Amino acid sequence: MHINITKNLAEKIKLEPDFEIMAPVVLNTVCFRYIPTGVDETRINQLNEKLNHLLNDSGKLYLTHTVLKNKYTLRMVIGQTNVTQKHVDKAWELIRETARRVTY
Numbered sequence: 001m002h003i004n005i006t007k008n009l010a011e012k013i014k015l016e017p018d019f020e021i022m023a024p025v026v027l028n029t030v031c032f033r034y035i036p037t038g039v040d041e042t043r044i045n046q047l048n049e050k051l052n053h054l055l056n057d058s059g060k061l062y063l064t065h066t067v068l069k070n071k072y073t074l075r076m077v078i079g080q081t082n083v084t085q086k087h088v089d090k091a092w093e094l095i096r097e098t099a100r101r102v103t104y
Contacts, residue, residue, distance in 0.1 A: 018035055018100075023068060029077045031073045032074055034074075050102055060091075
């Protein structure tokens with residue numbers, strides 16, 4: 001179940017032109033980042049770090065992060081026993097909305 005929800009999220013991320021998948025999605029973790037047009041790599045890293053903190057500080061979800069090829073990368077792990085597609089959809093909506101409000 002969680003792997004299907006994860007793959008569903010990855011497909012939604014791929015549909016957004018200002019987000020990208022950063023690693024193959026093989027189990028229950030999606031690595032991605034926000035990449036607004038016209039922003040240099042240093043700023044993109046700063047934006048994603050700020051986005052990570054804003055989302056986690058909201059108390060509505062918790063993302064971890066890593067750095068892949070010098071790119072700050074957000075990680076969403078879908079594995080809690082009671083998580084449903086509805087929870088992940090709501091989290092994705094919050095991620096998109098918050099990302100597009102982040103100032104740089």
